[in-house]
Amino acid sequence: MPGLANFLDALTPLNFSFALFGVAVGTIIGAIPGLTATMAVAVLVPLTFTLHPASALILLGAIYTGAIYGGAYSAILLNTPGTPSAIATTFDGYPMAKRGDGDLAITLACLASVIGGLVGAVCLLLLAPPLSTVALIFGPVEYFWLAIFGLSLIAALSEGNIAKGLAGGALGLLLSTVGVAEVSADVRLTFGFHVLLGGIEIVAGLIGLYCIPVLIDLAASPERHLKIEDEPRGFRLYDAMRVLFGNKLNVARSSIIGTIVGILPGAGGSVAGLVSYSEARRTARPDQKFGHGEPGGIIASESANNATVGGGLIPTLVLGIPGTPPDAIILGALLVQGVHIGPTLFASQGAIVYTFIWGLFLATILMLPVGLLIGRYAYKSILNVPKPLLIAGVAFMTIIGTYAIRNNASDVAIMVVLGLAGWILARFRFAVSPIVLGLILGPIAEQGFVQGWTIGTAVGNVPAMFFGRPLSLAIIAFTLLSILWPIYRARQHRRSTGAVATSVENAPAVRRGDMDWGSAIISVALICLASVAINDARGYTDIDSVVFPVAVSIALIIFSLAVLARSLLGYGSEKEVDEGSFPRRAILVVSMLACALLLESLGFIVCSIALFAILTFVGMHERWTARTAILYAITGLVIVVGFTWLFRSVLGVPLPVTNL
Numbered sequence: 001m002p003g004l005a006n007f008l009d010a011l012t013p014l015n016f017s018f019a020l021f022g023v024a025v026g027t028i029i030g031a032i033p034g035l036t037a038t039m040a041v042a043v044l045v046p047l048t049f050t051l052h053p054a055s056a057l058i059l060l061g062a063i064y065t066g067a068i069y070g071g072a073y074s075a076i077l078l079n080t081p082g083t084p085s086a087i088a089t090t091f092d093g094y095p096m097a098k099r100g101d102g103d104l105a106i107t108l109a110c111l112a113s114v115i116g117g118l119v120g121a122v123c124l125l126l127l128a129p130p131l132s133t134v135a136l137i138f139g140p141v142e143y144f145w146l147a148i149f150g151l152s153l154i155a156a157l158s159e160g161n162i163a164k165g166l167a168g169g170a171l172g173l174l175l176s177t178v179g180v181a182e183v184s185a186d187v188r189l190t191f192g193f194h195v196l197l198g199g200i201e202i203v204a205g206l207i208g209l210y211c212i213p214v215l216i217d218l219a220a221s222p223e224r225h226l227k228i229e230d231e232p233r234g235f236r237l238y239d240a241m242r243v244l245f246g247n248k249l250n251v252a253r254s255s256i257i258g259t260i261v262g263i264l265p266g267a268g269g270s271v272a273g274l275v276s277y278s279e280a281r282r283t284a285r286p287d288q289k290f291g292h293g294e295p296g297g298i299i300a301s302e303s304a305n306n307a308t309v310g311g312g313l314i315p316t317l318v319l320g321i322p323g324t325p326p327d328a329i330i331l332g333a334l335l336v337q338g339v340h341i342g343p344t345l346f347a348s349q350g351a352i353v354y355t356f357i358w359g360l361f362l363a364t365i366l367m368l369p370v371g372l373l374i375g376r377y378a379y380k381s382i383l384n385v386p387k388p389l390l391i392a393g394v395a396f397m398t399i400i401g402t403y404a405i406r407n408n409a410s411d412v413a414i415m416v417v418l419g420l421a422g423w424i425l426a427r428f429r430f431a432v433s434p435i436v437l438g439l440i441l442g443p444i445a446e447q448g449f450v451q452g453w454t455i456g457t458a459v460g461n462v463p464a465m466f467f468g469r470p471l472s473l474a475i476i477a478f479t480l481l482s483i484l485w486p487i488y489r490a491r492q493h494r495r496s497t498g499a500v501a502t503s504v505e506n507a508p509a510v511r512r513g514d515m516d517w518g519s520a521i522i523s524v525a526l527i528c529l530a531s532v533a534i535n536d537a538r539g540y541t542d543i544d545s546v547v548f549p550v551a552v553s554i555a556l557i558i559f560s561l562a563v564l565a566r567s568l569l570g571y572g573s574e575k576e577v578d579e580g581s582f583p584r585r586a587i588l589v590v591s592m593l594a595c596a597l598l599l600e601s602l603g604f605i606v607c608s609i610a611l612f613a614i615l616t617f618v619g620m621h622e623r624w625t626a627r628t629a630i631l632y633a634i635t636g637l638v639i640v641v642g643f644t645w646l647f648r649s650v651l652g653v654p655l656p657v658t659n660l
Helices: 004-010 013-031 037-048 053-078 084-098 101-137 139-149 153-159 162-175 200-221 237-246 246-263 268-282 295-319 325-336 348-385 387-406 410-427 433-459 462-467 471-499 519-538 543-569 582-600 604-619 628-649
Strands: none
Touching: 004 162, 004 348, 013 037, 013 053, 013 348, 013 543, 037 053, 037 139, 037 325, 053 084, 053 101, 053 295, 053 325, 053 348, 053 471, 084 101, 084 200, 084 268, 084 295, 084 433, 101 237, 101 246, 101 295, 101 325, 101 348, 101 471, 101 519, 139 246, 139 268, 139 462, 139 628, 162 433, 162 543, 200 387, 200 410, 200 433, 237 246, 237 295, 237 471, 246 268, 246 295, 268 295, 295 325, 295 348, 325 387, 325 462, 348 462, 387 582, 387 604, 387 628, 410 519, 410 582, 433 462, 582 604, 604 628
16 A cells, blocks of 8 residues: 555654644634634644655645534534535534434544545545646636535525525525626625625625524523433444444545545535535435435435545645645645655655545544544533523524634624524525525635636537537436426325425425415515615626626526415415514624624623623523622633633634724
């Protein structure tokens, strides 16, 4: 096996310690909403400049691996992807946790992550040179169709209510165009608000659309966040192994998909997880209910996103083309260390590279004990923490995590507004997952679409550019299969059992009933938004800035009209039963928005302490005692001051100070 002599070098006490430390730190950082794998690697790069190149790369690779897995914790326990790679993990992880199987979900995520990571590392070790050519085959049109393929997951997420899902996906694509266009510098859809010039940051959108609605509902009712078990069941390793063995084909397929998607520059773990989830759902047995707590959904997502670690390093090392954003940072560290990237790397500096790859194997294996231990602690903590502290603590972490991405208080305000919008949409069964998919895949789709359009126009044959390339046709075929297959299976199931398919978002059965005025109003609002976007496009100076948002706006109008027609005819889903205190919900949203708007003037510490105190009172549904008030106050101060110091002093985030 190539580089086997370097295996012992990777096992030296120093390198072993770096691998263990990197996995633990990466897992913890990845578990905090807003702190992505890219940030985890970037923050600790300076520590590697004085290290031996192999040791430095092992540390960075271990941090990267741990951060990708760590995103599963908050995805499962809080319905909030800790990293964008864990989006698909929320679909089944959170429902499993709500029914009391959070321990099993975390163990499954850990096992699947280890297997996926090992598959990616094996491909990196044995197949790097030949597989790296895959990255060169994909042109802009193929990336466009790959993004559309990822969006085909909407069909699976919205079965039984696909019109709302498609409208949500188009809305996400339209939101991805907000800000200054990369291709022409045209200012799009800002409506004069300077805070929108930078666009909608993906992590802010993720946290807002997934986490804020959970906080709003948590504050409104006295019920606990997750079901409490009568007896602790530990790691449930045996149960997880049994489930994993029953999904062995799912694990293998998802790991391979993750490796291949990781090779494609710019795709990353989020695309890999979504595509793998889509394929797992498409090939699922009739008894598997994805979206309702199906373990196979966690296995597909986690094995795929961790396989992208090894897959993304293939073009990075062989071609100097980063497969993912963290790979770009690792590439920079390689250059600083004097490692010459290129096809001759494995021959000229093989000792460094093979030691690094074996170190990646070691870090992936160490992820099993580290992940299980941290996961068990995280699960027990979420179960036992008092609800007022949970609400205030999670709200504080969403603010500090969102701010840390771009050091911009506007991102925090956008996060809160999107969270409120997501909560309102969920009341009328508009799933937020298609919106998030569109927001993430929008830049990939637009860049590929515009470049393909430009090339096709230059050669005088736009249709041939999009539909005349064999690889494009193959991706289109897979996309159609991904969209039509769930519909076909649902019809077959209805014919055989007489049952009516339900959506993955727990929507009630599709039937004729009263007019759904709420959905009708939302669909009219979406039509107006799309019309405004089309009118806004008339002021753009470059046709490249016009094509994509106009096409998406037209699609949004068509899908919204379909929702409007179904709502007025009485077909579709009923409004979700609204339980809980509306004033508590309103106070939570207003308090978080006020905190975002006052961050720059009052300072981070002052705003955060005030927010923590207010939300602790909002989340308290029992009678206060002097002891409880003192304990909660001390805990809040420790959390706010401690994390503020950590972000400022350790992570180097310039949090605002008081300007008064």
